[in-house]
Amino acid sequence: MQDVRQFSHLDVPTGTEPLNLTWQHPQGMVGLSFINIFFRIITLGIYHFWGKTEVRRRIWSAIRLNGEPLQYTGTGKELFLGFLVVFGVVLLPLFILNLIAGVYALDNPSLSGALQLGVSALIFILLGFGIYRAQRFRLSRTRWRGIRGGLDGSAGRYAWSYIWTGLLVPITLGWIIPWRATKLHGLLVNNMRFGTRPLQFAAPSGPLYGRFALLWVGGVMLYAAGIFGVISILGPSFTQQSASGKPPLPPLQDILAIFAIVFGALLLLSIISASYQAKMLNHFAAHTHFEGAKFKGTATAGGLIWLAISNFLLGVLSLGILAPVAQARAARYRVENLAIEGRVPLAAIAQGAAQAGGYGEGIAQAFDFDAV
Amino acid sequence: MRYAATLSDGLTAGSSSGTVGFAETGLEVTSGSGESSLWPYATLAAATPLSRASRDVLLTSSVQDGATLFVGDPAFVTQLIGRAPGLSAGRERWKAARWWAAAGAAVAGAIGVLWWLDIGPARGLANAMPDGVRDRLGQQVIASMTRSYRVCNAPAGVAALDTLGQRLSAAAGSTAKFKIIVVNWKLLNAFAAPGEQIVLTRELVENARGPDEVAGVLAHEMGHGLERHPETALVRVVGVSAALEFMMGGSGSTIANIGLLLAQLNYTRAAELEADGHSLRILKNAGISTGGIGDFFKRVAKIEGSSTVGKTIGGYDILRTHPQSAERAKRALDQPPYPATPALTDADWQALRTICGAAPAQKAEP
Numbered sequence: 001m002q003d004v005r006q007f008s009h010l011d012v013p014t015g016t017e018p019l020n021l022t023w024q025h026p027q028g029m030v031g032l033s034f035i036n037i038f039f040r041i042i043t044l045g046i047y048h049f050w051g052k053t054e055v056r057r058r059i060w061s062a063i064r065l066n067g068e069p070l071q072y073t074g075t076g077k078e079l080f081l082g083f084l085v086v087f088g089v090v091l092l093p094l095f096i097l098n099l100i101a102g103v104y105a106l107d108n109p110s111l112s113g114a115l116q117l118g119v120s121a122l123i124f125i126l127l128g129f130g131i132y133r134a135q136r137f138r139l140s141r142t143r144w145r146g147i148r149g150g151l152d153g154s155a156g157r158y159a160w161s162y163i164w165t166g167l168l169v170p171i172t173l174g175w176i177i178p179w180r181a182t183k184l185h186g187l188l189v190n191n192m193r194f195g196t197r198p199l200q201f202a203a204p205s206g207p208l209y210g211r212f213a214l215l216w217v218g219g220v221m222l223y224a225a226g227i228f229g230v231i232s233i234l235g236p237s238f239t240q241q242s243a244s245g246k247p248p249l250p251p252l253q254d255i256l257a258i259f260a261i262v263f264g265a266l267l268l269l270s271i272i273s274a275s276y277q278a279k280m281l282n283h284f285a286a287h288t289h290f291e292g293a294k295f296k297g298t299a300t301a302g303g304l305i306w307l308a309i310s311n312f313l314l315g316v317l318s319l320g321i322l323a324p325v326a327q328a329r330a331a332r333y334r335v336e337n338l339a340i341e342g343r344v345p346l347a348a349i350a351q352g353a354a355q356a357g358g359y360g361e362g363i364a365q366a367f368d369f370d371a372v
Numbered sequence: 373m374r375y376a377a378t379l380s381d382g383l384t385a386g387s388s389s390g391t392v393g394f395a396e397t398g399l400e401v402t403s404g405s406g407e408s409s410l411w412p413y414a415t416l417a418a419a420t421p422l423s424r425a426s427r428d429v430l431l432t433s434s435v436q437d438g439a440t441l442f443v444g445d446p447a448f449v450t451q452l453i454g455r456a457p458g459l460s461a462g463r464e465r466w467k468a469a470r471w472w473a474a475a476g477a478a479v480a481g482a483i484g485v486l487w488w489l490d491i492g493p494a495r496g497l498a499n500a501m502p503d504g505v506r507d508r509l510g511q512q513v514i515a516s517m518t519r520s521y522r523v524c525n526a527p528a529g530v531a532a533l534d535t536l537g538q539r540l541s542a543a544a545g546s547t548a549k550f551k552i553i554v555v556n557w558k559l560l561n562a563f564a565a566p567g568e569q570i571v572l573t574r575e576l577v578e579n580a581r582g583p584d585e586v587a588g589v590l591a592h593e594m595g596h597g598l599e600r601h602p603e604t605a606l607v608r609v610v611g612v613s614a615a616l617e618f619m620m621g622g623s624g625s626t627i628a629n630i631g632l633l634l635a636q637l638n639y640t641r642a643a644e645l646e647a648d649g650h651s652l653r654i655l656k657n658a659g660i661s662t663g664g665i666g667d668f669f670k671r672v673a674k675i676e677g678s679s680t681v682g683k684t685i686g687g688y689d690i691l692r693t694h695p696q697s698a699e700r701a702k703r704a705l706d707q708p709p710y711p712a713t714p715a716l717t718d719a720d721w722q723a724l725r726t727i728c729g730a731a732p733a734q735k736a737e738p
């Protein structure tokens with residue numbers, strides 16, 4: 001038997017290749033969604049981790065670079081063990097602390113409050129770690145042409161930045177958010193690599209502030225308008241207390257009016273927010289480089305809103321069963337609105353070191369911010 | 373028959389074109405320059421589980437670590453599933469799920485056996501709960517209820533309620549001293565909360581035809597308390613929620629809200645019958661006629677089916693009884709007679725009826 005490396009020495013191009021990013025929609029995601037639910041039920045939920053793994057394998061495989069698929073090499077067992085560790089070390093103690101806080105809520109409110117505050121602070125600290133470790137886990141289990149991705153650097157450093165910039169959010173009335181997003185994104189991307197070669201990201205956060213100002217002002221105004229609207233409608237009915245001591249329910253048209261106001265405000269705000277998000281995605285992509293190539297994003301506010309609304313409806317109407325379909329749609333949007341421009345000397349990129357992912361993903365799973 | 377393939381060696385990110393064919397024991401992989409190697413079927417792994425719908429496949433083999441083989445031909449996939457059935461989606465899923473499914477069946481069986489033998493771990497935990505914890509839980513329930521409904525506190529009414537409570541507590545033959553309050557709630561109801569605490573509603577007190585009826589309802593709720601039903605239900609709900617959270621890989625946030633849990637408590641038919649048994653015993657020990665509670669159930673039986681009373685809230689609703697009220701009325705009224713005195717004097721009864729203040733508006737016949 002011959003060594004496979006001999007395949008390459010003759011016909012590998014010595015120059016560079018362009019990278020063409022495409023999406024080949026995976027077949028049978030609806031069927032897979034129902035199959036996963038079935039197996040989850042008969043295994044008392046434990047199949048969740050294997051089901052999730054199969055969904056990822058299909059979504060990764062739908063992403064094509066020069067026609068060849070990405071490969072997800074993580075296993076259900078890994079995810080399950082990660083969750084077990086985090087359930088025992090983080091979730092269960094937090095649950096018990098919360099329970100104690102609940103029991104003491106009445107006769108020792110300060111102790112209970114302190115406990116709850118402590119729990120929230122702990123979760124906040126763990127979030128940064130969780131995001132970084134989950135990203136590392138996923139990249140180290142992603143391959144293309146057999147070459148691994150990876151995330152170097154320290155999760156602790158990321159978590160620290162995540163915390164102190166997070167604490168500044170209320171102090172700056174939110175104005176640090178674009179700067180914070182850029183900084184955190186940089187900490188992630190600059191530690192990413194494909195094989196042995198790193199990705200580079202350097203972007204000013206200034207260009208994000210135009211849309212952010214719109215979002216901020218719009219948010220404050222809509223909030224005020226919403227409160228004013230609700231009070232002006234509900235106000236009269238609050239003033240007439242009934243004999244039974246309960247305020248009478250406002251008439252139906254008032255309730256509908258409140259819904260209309262809240263819904264309209266949310267819709268308007270989400271349009272502004274989506275335009276900020278689209279700007280951010282494209283801005284970040286444009287400042288990301290890999291070898292000689294750079295990324296180009298073409299996300300739009302309309303596209304993001306349609307994606308969010310349709311995926312939300314898909315989730316609600318299917319009671320969450322079709323979540324894999326929604327995930328595939330989200331991945332599709334990201335891939336179809338991202339291009340790589342320029343040429344990369346692929347044959348010169350060597351395999352990188354393997355990384356253990358450990359239970360890193362567990363934290364992300366435990367707190368439900370695990371997107372795919 | 374050979375298929376076009378894209379080959380990578382796993383050492384660099386370059387790739388080259390070659391061909392692949394099916395040999396007896398494995399795939400014969402040939403590079404563009406004509407060099408061949410064999411990937412035995414048993415060593416193959418596919419990037420995604422294969423099905424008839426698969427349009428292409430990315431293969432790896434443990435004999436050549438890191439090397440990949442990509443074939444974009446559905447006909448190749450179909451033939452591959454025939455040669456290496458372990459790569460099919462169905463096989464992969466079952467392989468991952470089978471032991472857990474067996475464990476699931478075992479757990480379901482164990483729960484069935486526990487149920488059948490009437491062994492409740494929740495009951496054991498509830499009985500082991502220290503009094504301090506039970507008291508606090510009870511106060512939580514009461515607090516969540518009195519947040520929306522005022523506690524009725526006309527002094528004469530409170531004194532009358534206390535008299536009745538002491539008489540029944542003594543008859544219950546337990547060291548426990550029940551704490552009873554009336555809340556200003558327009559819903560005919562009574563609850564037992566953890567830690568020997570009982571809540572009656574204004575509607576119930578005002579709808580009763582006499583002190584014996586209120587005494588009967590109180591004795592029934594004391595029965596729940598003596599059997600630790602509120603505590604047991606709470607443990608069960610917490611346990612089931614925690615298990616569900618685990619099964620759903622959830623965030624742990626829904627179980628943290630104790631108030632939410634308490635709103636979902638509900639007793640079984642067996643628990644109601646147990647409480648009824650206690651109520652008849654307590655009434656007899658106290659020398660109060662069971663006719664009152666019998667009449668009460670009789671009237672409730674009439675409301676049931678037609679009215680939405682008692683369906684309006686989830687909870688430990690004396691009207692949301694699993695045993696039919698008519699049947700319970702009969703059981704109470706069939707008790708052999710014993711010497712009995714009214715549960716309260718006329719004066720005390722009038723005081724209790726007006727515990728919520730303003731003279732009660734007489735309700736129309738239900």
Ligand SMILES: [Zn+2]
Nearest residue numbers: 596644647690
């Ligand atoms: Zn009952």
